[in-house]
Amino acid sequence: MNLEETRKQIDELDQVLVETFEKRLAAVLNIAKIKEAENIKIYDPERETKVLEKGLAYVNDPSLRDYVKHFLNDVMAVSRSYQKDHIQQHIFLVGMPGAGKTTVGKALAQRQDMDFYDVDALIQEKTGKSIQNVIIYEGEEAFRELEYEVISDIVTNKKPSVVATGGGTVLSEKTVKLMRDSGFVVFIHRDVTRILDDLDMEIRPLLKESIEYIFRLYEERYPLYEKVCHVKIQNASSIGDAVNEIIDALPNVER
Numbered sequence: 623m624n625l626e627e628t629r630k631q632i633d634e635l636d637q638v639l640v641e642t643f644e645k646r647l648a649a650v651l652n653i654a655k656i657k658e659a660e661n662i663k664i665y666d667p668e669r670e671t672k673v674l675e676k677g678l679a680y681v682n683d684p685s686l687r688d689y690v691k692h693f694l695n696d697v698m699a700v701s702r703s704y705q706k707d708h709i710q711q712h713i714f715l716v717g718m719p720g721a722g723k724t725t726v727g728k729a730l731a732q733r734q735d736m737d738f739y740d741v742d743a744l745i746q747e748k749t750g751k752s753i754q755n756v757i758i759y760e761g762e763e764a765f766r767e768l769e770y771e772v773i774s775d776i777v778t779n780k781k782p783s784v785v786a787t788g789g790g791t792v793l794s795e796k797t798v799k800l801m802r803d804s805g806f807v808v809f810i811h812r813d814v815t816r817i818l819d820d821l822d823m824e825i826r827p828l829l830k831e832s833i834e835y836i837f838r839l840y841e842e843r844y845p846l847y848e849k850v851c852h853v854k855i856q857n858a859s860s861i862g863d864a865v866n867e868i869i870d871a872l873p874n875v876e877r
């Protein structure tokens with residue numbers, strides 16, 4: 623067989639490979655959708671080992687085993703990257719006032735090259751009033767509705783972003799549903815004693831009353847944060863560590 627004939631044979635085989643690979647990617651897309659809906663991680667080492675074992679069992683010529691192994695590993699790497707491109711979710715940060723939602727959220731967005739939104743800041747922009755004044759003059763119920771509106775706008779109109787919510791955003795059932803349906807909800811946990819060390823109480827209207835109040839708030843809300851979140855992370859050392867913990871827990875990050 624001459625070079626030209628052999629190349630023709632390669633071209634024909636490539637056609638089969640590409641057509642088969644496209645079919646494989648279509649199946650991978652279905653997997654991505656299931657993983658997105660159920661917040662299952664893209665990378666599953668056990669499954670990859672099985673795929674490799676099954677594939678290698680088809681090898682006829684033992685001297686080709688390592689090449690087939692290499693090929694299958696590359697196929698799985700492409701598959702992970704394809705899934706990553708098709709699982710795009712917002713990341714919502716929930717937790718106590720002062721837990722670090724805004725600070726950790728900004729750092730996380732920067733690391734993941736995502737946009738960042740702070741619900742409190744958006745409400746101030748939208749109303750032209752401070753959060754304190756919205757709560758005092760319009761009432762907490764109106765404020766919770768504004769939180770819902772602002773988050774709806776992000777979900778409908780923005781590309782996947784990191785969203786720092788307010789400490790009480792989780793009190794609204796419909797807002798929780800909206801967040802869980804359109805993203806991954808992370809509970810940032812921070813010890814109350816640490817929160818008190820850092821917080822500027824004057825600018826947190828709901829905390830202004832007393833230190834006991836924040837402890838009571840914590841007791842009340844802790845089960846709620848746990849219930850609404852997909853994952854809980856600790857903000858117990860540096861901001862960078864908290865960011866790493868979140869990245870480790872994200873279902874759609876290729877590792």
Ligand SMILES: Nc1ncnc2c1ncn2[C@@H]1O[C@H](COP(=O)(O)OP(=O)(O)O)[C@@H](O)[C@H]1O
Nearest residue numbers: 718719720721722723724725726820859860861
């Ligand atoms: N891991 C941390 N190390 C040092 N300071 C922190 C840490 N996490 C949060 N803080 C500080 O605590 C304060 C409250 O954080 P913030 O992000 O505003 O909380 P939230 O948005 O949850 O109310 C800020 O001054 C922030 O810099």
Ligand SMILES: O=C(O)C1=C[C@@H](OP(=O)(O)O)[C@@H](O)[C@H](O)C1
Nearest residue numbers: 718719720742788789790827828
């Ligand atoms: O816990 C709350 O109900 C609130 C927390 C605040 O956000 P932070 O958690 O960022 O302080 C802010 O939304 C508002 O003052 C109400």
Ligand SMILES: [Mg+2]
Nearest residue numbers: 723724742786
């Ligand atoms: Mg905040």
